[in-house]
Amino acid sequence: VEKPTVINFNPGPAKVDPTVMAQAQKELLNYRNLGFGVLEMSHRSAEFIDIVDKAKTNLKELLNIPDNYKIIFLQGGATGQFSAVPLNLLNLSPDCTADYVVTGTWSAKAAKEAEKYGKINIVHPKLKKYTSIPAEDSWQLNPNAAYVYYCDNETVNGVEFHFVPDTGNVPIVADMSSNILSKPVDVSKFGVIIAGAQKNIGCAGVTLVIIREDLIGHQMKECPAVLDYKLQTDMNSLYNTPPSYSIYLTGLVLQWIKNTGGVTAMSRKCAAKSQLIYSVINNSNGFYQSVGGIRASLYNAVTVEETQQLADLMLSFQQEHA
CATH class of the missing domain: 3.40.640.10 (Type I PLP-dependent aspartate aminotransferase-like (Major domain))
Known part of the structure; x- marks a missing residue:
């Protein structure tokens, strides 16, 4: 599945896993050989x-x-x-x-x-x-x-x-x-x-x-x-x-x-993603405050790797503007 060039942290409608989107695309015009979607x-x-x-x-x-x-x-x-x-x-x-x-x-x-x-x-x-x-x-x-x-x-x-x-x-x-x-x-x-x-x-x-x-x-x-x-x-x-x-x-x-490990796997992934972002915030010495800023939603379809890219961006932004 081709990876998107944009990382989607939208609060909802939020990201859907690319493999799900690819399957929906494949079946859009012809669901299980019925001739229609x-x-x-x-x-x-x-x-x-x-x-x-x-x-x-x-x-x-x-x-x-x-x-x-x-x-x-x-x-x-x-x-x-x-x-x-x-x-x-x-x-x-x-x-x-x-x-x-x-x-x-x-x-x-x-x-x-x-x-x-x-x-x-x-x-x-x-x-x-x-x-x-x-x-x-x-x-x-x-x-x-x-x-x-x-x-x-x-x-x-x-x-x-x-x-x-x-x-x-x-x-x-x-x-x-x-x-x-x-x-x-x-x-x-x-x-x-x-x-x-x-x-x-x-x-x-x-x-x-x-x-x-x-x-x-x-x-x-x-x-x-x-x-x-x-x-x-x-x-x-x-x-x-x-x-x-x-x-x-x-x-x-x-x-x-279900195919990717169920709720237990999702829970582990969500904890890892949350830790990445909160670690940047908690170690920023107050740089990231509640006033202004942006909102990043880490729903199930957002990967740990994508979240790491956001954390890296936050760190570089802090280093440049602190």
Whole structure:
């Protein structure tokens, strides 16, 4: 596969591995000798249903998803799920209440959206700036809440959870858009995991939802059909025309992750990449500050070698301008 001349550190849509792109290119006009590509394929066809089912099977294997969880491919991005989550789950609480941990831009937007549908409790004092996660023992959790929501990795602010909150019997909803499949996850600790695909697992257009079965079927009557977890689960994500090509590309990415060592290998690679960049920052004697600068995203498809080139560039820039 020809290597790109530009190294892509975009925050999303982010880099897709070149071998995945090459396969998509090869199959663009003629998928498995059908004479047409996935872009033209009926979403009711046996071939497309096979694409959906294989993607689910690989995801289940990669994350060791228990049998009592369902996988749904939806539209609207994680932002759409900011509405879908309360519309589907708030009825689990007798007074339509949910707890939110707000540690950055994305969880703040999620909480604001959820306020349209019920009572939203921010479990900690309002943060003046998003630079850390409030100590868990300072949270005021409601044992009767429908769920506890948080964003596992706040890309805009650089805050990532390195623990799964203890919420007792209250289901946890986690937005893992930016770090899904970059580290091992015990799915059984979560009620719902949501993730837009365009950072780590594909291209823009499809959103992943992993949901425990007992949380399905509690949707409000106002819940739109396209966001209804029960309807979409019952219809195998095919209630209406899905983002077919995006699901196909996600399937290719999942297969690539599986072929290259799975989540464990991705986790090791991500740790190495992170260490390279933070080492430059931490040893810069203050040259790299939080004001100004650029943002570099090190998603799964970015290689250690590409990250090393960025680290080298940062070092040379510092030496020239310090």
